[in-house]
Amino acid sequence: MTRARCRALAGVAVGIVLLAACSKASPNALEPKGPDARSIADVAWLMFAMATAVYVVVAGFIIVGALRGAKASRISDNAFIWVGGLFAPIAILAILAVVTVKTTDSLRTPDPNPLKIEATGFQYWWAVEYPDEKVTTANEIRVPAGRPVEIGLHSKDVIHSFWVPELAGKVDMVPGQRNVIRFTADKPGEYRGQCAEFCGLQHAKMAFLVVAEEPGDYERWVIRQQRPRSGPSSEREAAGEQVFMRSSCAGCHAVRGTEAQGTLGPDLSDFGSRRTIGAVAVPNTRGHLAGWIENSQSIKPGNLMPPVQLEPDELLNLIEYLEGLS
Amino acid sequence: MTVTEERPPTPEEEHEAIEILWEEAPGTPGFFASVDHKRIGMRYIYTAFIFFFIAGIQALLLRAQLTSPDSQVMGPQTYNQMFTMHGTTMIFLFNTPVLAGFGNYLLPLQLGTRDMAFPRLNAFSYWVFILAAIFMYSSYLVGRPPAGGWFAYVPLTNREYSPGVNMDFWGLGVTFVGISTTVGAVNFIVTIFKMRAPGMTLNRMPIFVWSILAMAVMVIFAVPALTVGTVLLEADRLFGTQFYDPSGGGNPLLYQHLFWFWGHPEVYILFVPAAGMVATVIPVFARRRLAGYKWVAASLVAISFISFGVWVHHMFATGLPALAMSFFSAASLIIAIPSGILFFCLIATIWRGEVEWTVPFLFALGWFLIFLLGGITGVMVSVMPFDWQAHDSYFIVAHFHYVLNGAVVFPIFGALYYWLPKMTGRMLDEKLGKVSFWIMFVGFNLAFFPMHVLGLLGMPRRIYTYSSGLGWDTLNIVITAGSFMFGLGTLLTLINFLNSKFRGQPAGGNPWNADGLEWSTPTSPPPECNFESIPVAAGRHPLWDSEKLEEAESGTDEATKSMGPSGALNRQTPILSGLQSGPEETMEIPEPTYTPFVLALGIAVIFLGLLIQAALVGVLGLVVAAIGITTWLWRTESDLQ
Numbered sequence: 001m002t003r004a005r006c007r008a009l010a011g012v013a014v015g016i017v018l019l020a021a022c023s024k025a026s027p028n029a030l031e032p033k034g035p036d037a038r039s040i041a042d043v044a045w046l047m048f049a050m051a052t053a054v055y056v057v058v059a060g061f062i063i064v065g066a067l068r069g070a071k072a073s074r075i076s077d078n079a080f081i082w083v084g085g086l087f088a089p090i091a092i093l094a095i096l097a098v099v100t101v102k103t104t105d106s107l108r109t110p111d112p113n114p115l116k117i118e119a120t121g122f123q124y125w126w127a128v129e130y131p132d133e134k135v136t137t138a139n140e141i142r143v144p145a146g147r148p149v150e151i152g153l154h155s156k157d158v159i160h161s162f163w164v165p166e167l168a169g170k171v172d173m174v175p176g177q178r179n180v181i182r183f184t185a186d187k188p189g190e191y192r193g194q195c196a197e198f199c200g201l202q203h204a205k206m207a208f209l210v211v212a213e214e215p216g217d218y219e220r221w222v223i224r225q226q227r228p229r230s231g232p233s234s235e236r237e238a239a240g241e242q243v244f245m246r247s248s249c250a251g252c253h254a255v256r257g258t259e260a261q262g263t264l265g266p267d268l269s270d271f272g273s274r275r276t277i278g279a280v281a282v283p284n285t286r287g288h289l290a291g292w293i294e295n296s297q298s299i300k301p302g303n304l305m306p307p308v309q310l311e312p313d314e315l316l317n318l319i320e321y322l323e324g325l326s
Numbered sequence: 327m328t329v330t331e332e333r334p335p336t337p338e339e340e341h342e343a344i345e346i347l348w349e350e351a352p353g354t355p356g357f358f359a360s361v362d363h364k365r366i367g368m369r370y371i372y373t374a375f376i377f378f379f380i381a382g383i384q385a386l387l388l389r390a391q392l393t394s395p396d397s398q399v400m401g402p403q404t405y406n407q408m409f410t411m412h413g414t415t416m417i418f419l420f421n422t423p424v425l426a427g428f429g430n431y432l433l434p435l436q437l438g439t440r441d442m443a444f445p446r447l448n449a450f451s452y453w454v455f456i457l458a459a460i461f462m463y464s465s466y467l468v469g470r471p472p473a474g475g476w477f478a479y480v481p482l483t484n485r486e487y488s489p490g491v492n493m494d495f496w497g498l499g500v501t502f503v504g505i506s507t508t509v510g511a512v513n514f515i516v517t518i519f520k521m522r523a524p525g526m527t528l529n530r531m532p533i534f535v536w537s538i539l540a541m542a543v544m545v546i547f548a549v550p551a552l553t554v555g556t557v558l559l560e561a562d563r564l565f566g567t568q569f570y571d572p573s574g575g576g577n578p579l580l581y582q583h584l585f586w587f588w589g590h591p592e593v594y595i596l597f598v599p600a601a602g603m604v605a606t607v608i609p610v611f612a613r614r615r616l617a618g619y620k621w622v623a624a625s626l627v628a629i630s631f632i633s634f635g636v637w638v639h640h641m642f643a644t645g646l647p648a649l650a651m652s653f654f655s656a657a658s659l660i661i662a663i664p665s666g667i668l669f670f671c672l673i674a675t676i677w678r679g680e681v682e683w684t685v686p687f688l689f690a691l692g693w694f695l696i697f698l699l700g701g702i703t704g705v706m707v708s709v710m711p712f713d714w715q716a717h718d719s720y721f722i723v724a725h726f727h728y729v730l731n732g733a734v735v736f737p738i739f740g741a742l743y744y745w746l747p748k749m750t751g752r753m754l755d756e757k758l759g760k761v762s763f764w765i766m767f768v769g770f771n772l773a774f775f776p777m778h779v780l781g782l783l784g785m786p787r788r789i790y791t792y793s794s795g796l797g798w799d800t801l802n803i804v805i806t807a808g809s810f811m812f813g814l815g816t817l818l819t820l821i822n823f824l825n826s827k828f829r830g831q832p833a834g835g836n837p838w839n840a841d842g843l844e845w846s847t848p849t850s851p852p853p854e855c856n857f858e859s860i861p862v863a864a865g866r867h868p869l870w871d872s873e874k875l876e877e878a879e880s881g882t883d884e885a886t887k888s889m890g891p892s893g894a895l896n897r898q899t900p901i902l903s904g905l906q907s908g909p910e911e912t913m914e915i916p917e918p919t920y921t922p923f924v925l926a927l928g929i930a931v932i933f934l935g936l937l938i939q940a941a942l943v944g945v946l947g948l949v950v951a952a953i954g955i956t957t958w959l960w961r962t963e964s965d966l967q
Contacts, residue, residue: 026797027784029715040711044782047712051702061673062694070680077617077674085621085670086663093659096709100655103711108648123487153645158482159578161643161718165784169714172644174579175481176572179645192796196643196718196786198475200482201402204789301402 027192029165036107036168036183043103050092058084107169111148111182117141118152121160121173123199124206124303125266125279135225136256138266139279141210144218145188153179161197164210170196185212192280201302207280224326225270229257233324240321243314248306255325265305273326278303289319337891341858344894348854350918359918361445362854363430366452368749370427373456374420378735379820381415384408386813389773393806395794405790406473407492411462413476414496417592418503419459421734425599426451426510428741429538431749433514435844435852436532438523438861440899441915443516446922446958447509453926454506461933462499465492472496475788477589478559480570480581485563491937497560498933504553505929511545514538521899522907523843524878524889526863529623532842533616536623537602540630541595547634548591555584564936579644586637594633596730598626600737601668604690607737607744608672610840611687612679615867618671625664625671632661642713651710658708665701669694684838685759689740692767693733700728703778718788721781727774739766739819746823747837751850752830758822766815772808776801841867846875855894885909925954 030045032038061084119141120127128137143149153162155173163170168183185191195206213221232238241258244250250260256269266279274284281300282288292299293315295307310318335343350356350365360366388408391399400408430448434441442448465471472492474483483493518539522531531539558569559581568574570581609616616622638646638654672694681687703725707713716722739762747753780801785792792798836845843861846869847853860878865871878900880890886909888898893912903910928951935944 025795028797029782029784037715040715043709043712044706044715047706047709051706054702055698058669058673058698059695062676062691062698065673065677066681066691068677073678075674075677077671077678080670080674080677081618081621081667083670084673085667089663089666093662093705096705097656097659100659100709100711101652103709104648104652107711107714158487159479163718163784163786165715165782169711170643170717171714174644176577177579177645192784194784194786198406198479198482198718198788200487201406201473203406203786204402204791 027165027194031166033166033189033191034168034184034186037166039103039106040169043099046099047096050095054092107182110150111184114148114150114182115143116150116152117143118154119162119173120154120156121162121195121199121206122155123157124195124202124300126206126208127266130222133222133226135222136254136267137225137270137274138268139208139276140274141208142218142221143185143210143212144215145185145212147215148182148184151181153181158199159197160195160199160206162193163196164191164193166191167193167210172197185210188212188214188217190275194280202300205279205281205300205303209275209280211275221270221273225256229255232321234320236317236320237324238321239314240317240319240324243310243318244321247308247310249308249318252305268322268325271325272323286319286323289322290315293318340891340895344855344858344891345853347895347897350854356918358923359920361441361449361916361918361922363434363442363445363448364749364851364854364856366448367427367429367431369452370423370430370455373452373459374424374427375820377415377419377459378424379816381412381420382813382816384412384415386809388412389806389809391790392792392802394802395792395796395799397791400790402790403473406475406788407471409788410472410475410496411466414462414472414500416730417476417596418500419455419462421596421730422507422592423455424738425541425596425734426455426507428603428738428745429514429541429599430510432745432844433517433535433538434521435748435847435856436535436842437517437521438526438843438857438863439517439521440856440860440894442513443520443913444513446916446919447513449919450922450926451506451510451513453923454509454929455503457926457930458499458503458506461502461930461937462495465495470495477585478556479585480559480562480578483559483563484570485566494560494563494937497556497563498937501553501556501560502929502933504549504556507545508549511542511549514542515546518542520901520903520910522902523861523863524902524907524909526907528905529620530863530866531623532866533605533619533622533626534599534602534842537599537605537626540626541599544591544595544598544630544633548588548595550588551584552588552592555581555588558584560936564939579641582641582644583637586640587634590637590640591630591633593726593729594629596734598629600693600734602626603737603741603744604693605668605672606842607686607690607740608675609679609867610744610838611682611684611690612676613682614675614679615870616671617674617678618667619866621667622671625667628664629661629668632657632664636661636708639708639713642710643717648710655708655710659705662701662705669698669701684743685754685756685763686740686744686838688760688763689736689743692736692763692770693740695767696728696732696736696770699775700725700733703728716781718786719781720777720785720787723787724774724777724781727777731774732770736766739763739816742819742823744838745844746826747830747833748844748847748850748852750827750830751833752826753833753837754819754822754826754830758818758825762815762818762822764815765818766812769808769811769813769815773805773812774808776804776808780805836869841870843868843875845869858891858894860889860893860900881909885911888912919958921954921958923954925951925958928952928954 030041032041118129126139128141153173155175160173161170171179171181189212191210193208232241252262252265254261254267277284277292278300293308296305350360470492472495474488474493561567562569568576570576570578605622635657639658707716743754743759783797785798833850835848862876862878878889880887880892888900897915898912900909901911901913928947931947932944935947
């Protein structure tokens with residue numbers, strides 16, 4: 001029976017590991033932050049419970065069976081085969097089939113009046129559009145907490161997959177077709193998403209954030225994005241804008257209300273209010289931004305942005321300008 | 327031969343004459359010409375294990391990179407190449423061929439015949455395998471290994487996003503190696519239906535043979551889909567067609583359908599023979615007959631059928647209609663039923679038997695405890711909503727390693743301990759074997775169990791690095807430690823094997839007191855001709871069923887003339903037919919020949935020509951292949967008589 005004790009200990013150890021892991025800030029599918037992920041988590045917990053029971057019983061039979069020696073048995077071969085091999089699996093699978101159909105049905109039912117967003121995957125970032133609001137952003141999806149969101153998923157190059165574990169399961173972004181993902185964030189918060197389909201060199205650094213805000217805050221952000229641009233608020237920002245328009249930046253990036261309308265890289269219209277740079281590669285601080293502009297290849301090798309050579313004061317002005325975009 | 331004219335030869339003289347006749351040329355010429363299934367089988371096993379250790383080292387390097395966040399052991403390019411080659415190698419160059427190797431070695435012995443149905447085709451399939459392996463690995467020599475993943479999804483693997491020959495090594499190499507698997511499967515099927523010993527009706531066939539039959543049938547139907555998939559991929563890459571390009575009316579999901587129509591049966595192509603090994607080993611060491619033999623055979627066959635209805639569960643996240651996907655979800659659930667039956671037949675065997683704790687039994691037990699979890703998580707991921715979270719996360723990495731490593735590699739290791747004594751004539755060390763098993767078992771679970779958790783904590787697959795602060799750090803350290811431990815365990819078995827070559831105890835004919843016909847040969851390794859007289863199978867466990875194994879005698883007619891020693895003396899073996907396995911005719915076993923090697927070489931040159939896009943090289947390959955196939959099929963006057 002020492003073996004059984006070993007297994008019990010192992011179980012406890014696994015539990016501790018699980019707890020340790022869960023206590024950190026993971027994008028944890030089992031700590032859902034919205035109804036869609038919650039209904040999946042409920043299925044998961046149900047299955048974990050069933051799985052544990054099945055494992056313990058079946059492994060118990062194997063281990064006891066191997067250790068019990070040549071004693072006579074009251075259980076016949078046929079009893080094992082019919083009950084263990086046939087009836088029990090059929091009963092369990094029938095339950096799971098019902099659960100599958102019910103959960104799939106509820107997850108796939110469209111919500112009335114959702115917030116509509118279109119997201120497009122690129123190697124290795126995300127373009128985000130709000131067609132009704134006529135707002136464009138990138139790598140950060142702002143949504144009002146509590147309101148159902150429906151995102152159309154596209155790709156312009158290879159297959160990507162849109163996954164925010166705390167909010168919903170994943171859906172692929174396949175070139176040539178439009179898939180849809182639906183979720184609702186219960187409360188304001190920041191939910192990490194990541195590309196889940198291998199998409200090339202920097203698949204690992206193709207992440208994004210879903211930022212859920214109080215509806216009022218979200219409305220204010222939308223209105224700010226819809227307003228015509230007011231010009232630079234300081235001399236340094238004005239100088240930075242000039243650098244942006246003159247150098248290679250404007251060729252690839254767009255800033256709303258300016259002549260910069262590039263589409264090869266992320267739209268930067270609200271860059272100053274974003275939390276990260278390079279699709280969650282690094283936090284959006286002035287230091288990281290300077291490093292990114294000078295040589296993003298050292299942070300995220302293989303992304304499309306070439307190193308940009310600037311004089312120190314040009315760089316400072318450019319950063320001032322970019323951080324002022326909101 | 328003058329002796330035979332004067333008086334009938336004594337058994338000793340006959341025995342000696344048979345040995346001389348079947349002896350093969352030594353050295354390199356003999357190596358390239360051999361058509362003996364035992365030699366080819368062992369070559370398969372040894373070659374496959376070389377790739378097992380190569381892919382294992384790749385796995386450990388990948389783990390070294392993932393041990394800590396933002397680590398710099400290797401860059402993204404190297405990492406992506408390495409995980410591509412790790413998967414490709416394990417599937418195409420280790421798991422598939424090693425099982426083919428065991429099948430090749432064991433089938434004729436278990437069936438009670440002198441060789442495979444097509445000995446030259448057998449040699450050919452080995453040469454194709456090794457040349458395809460060299461073809462794929464030469465990508466490292468020119469510094470251009472593929473990096474598009476072992477599954478090579480388009481559009482990432484088309485010319486635009488994967489320029490250079492890297493992915494061509496993969497696309498052409500996989501197409502090439504598919505030839506080997508397919509002809510091997512044909513050979514298995516014909517051998518099973520036409521070469522069974524007298525008395526070996528279908529319901530007396532060894533379970534391992536059933537598993538090889540189920541596997542071979544799956545191969546025949548599954549591999550063509552893969553070949554179509556990779557040929558269209560290469561057509562898109564090399565000739566600019568647009569099968570998978572949406573801008574030209576193609577569809578990237580078409581590739582996924584083709585790939586997984588092979589890819590999921592492939593899992594069972596590997597799992598089923600491994601299960602057959604377990605079902606062979608368990609009764610031997612539980613010292614009783616297999617419980618529910620017919621159930622086991624039926625469930626292996628059922629698995630092979632149902633395996634063709636589950637491929638879309640790899641595509642639950644691609645946006646297919648829910649109703650269509652629910653059929654595949656249901657099929658994926660249903661396949662658990664034959665697996666469950668198989669499982670409980672073996673449990674019943676153990677329960678009502680008396681276990682002898684040998685190393686092969688331990689590995690079978692490891693299979694139970696690991697596959698049980700892999701099977702359970704397999705049921706979980708066929709539940710669509712759960713799969714939408716688990717898919718392409720580390721949960722899946724955990725799941726399929728429990729199946730492909732745990733439920734396939736563990737039985738293969740058990741099979742090594744069980745059958746190597748027959749193959750080499752020497753036992754492996756039991757004590758070292760047990761140490762190796764426990765280190766592998768503990769290491770395996772440490773390496774792969776935490777991956778389930780990691781996946782649910784949001785870690786996607788195929789990422790070369792991650793940031794700290796996501797709660798993934800500790801688990802990754804545990805996983806790396808476990809993987810190195812597992813590697814150490816496998817190394818101990820390698821040491822055990824090398825050691826047995828020099829110091830192993832002689833095995834004798836039947837060291838395990840086992841039941842199958844392969845153990846009836848008086849020596850280990852078996853005589854070159856396997857059986858001087860073809861044995862008669864009196865039951866499912868021939869060596870347990872009667873005190874002394876009955877042997878068939880040569881008759882005077884065409885059908886039975888090769889049953890006795892005279893058949894061995896003439897390099898012949900009987901062909902038997904029908905459910906009852908009645909004698910039908912006599913087959914000449916071909917002499918050693920270079921033609922299979924020449925044909926395989928010719929095909930390799932054709933693929934090389936495609937790779938470097940040189941028409942001349944391709945034509946040269948065609949010429950060599952034509953020479954090979956012509957000499958192969960050429961009949962001399964004496965052949966025709």
